Amino acid sequence: MWNPNGVKQTQAKNRRFQHLLYRAIKRRGYRMHAIWGASAVLDYREFSVLILCSERTAARLAALCAQKAYYYVDGEKIWLCNTYYPQQRVQLGTSFRARLTYNALPNHNHAIVSR
Numbered sequence: 001m002w003n004p005n006g007v008k009q010t011q012a013k014n015r016r017f018q019h020l021l022y023r024a025i026k027r028r029g030y031r032m033h034a035i036w037g038a039s040a041v042l043d044y045r046e047f048s049v050l051i052l053c054s055e056r057t058a059a060r061l062a063a064l065c066a067q068k069a070y071y072y073v074d075g076e077k078i079w080l081c082n083t084y085y086p087q088q089r090v091q092l093g094t095s096f097r098a099r100l101t102y103n104a105l106p107n108h109n110h111a112i113v114s115r
Helices: 011-027 053-065
Strands: 031-036 044-049 069-074 077-080 088-093
Touching: 011 031, 011 044, 011 069, 031 077, 053 069, 053 077
Parallel strands: none
Antiparallel strands: 031 044, 069 077, 077 088
16 A cells, blocks of 8 residues: 555655555455565565455555555465556465564665655
8 A cells, every 4th residue: 555656655655645545445345454565574564455355356456556566365375466467467485374474573664765
């Protein structure tokens, strides 16, 4: 939900965008769980949501949120999908559960433009 169209934003802009989108999706009746989408070492992370929906709906919601790509979980398989070209997709090598972590977040976040 952060960095629309892949352009890094300040934390303040990302949070405003996040709040608008989160409320809009919730009003549509989707069940959501807030999560961080992050690099393996957690130094690049973006606020994201896990939504129970079909892959087609996931693509539509990603486009609505101005995201260039989205993750789709099918059982234990994770796919990274291009929002605008659904035939472009890559299955990630690990399971969904293996990618979950509860480690402390580093202070710096490379996903945010510093002032």
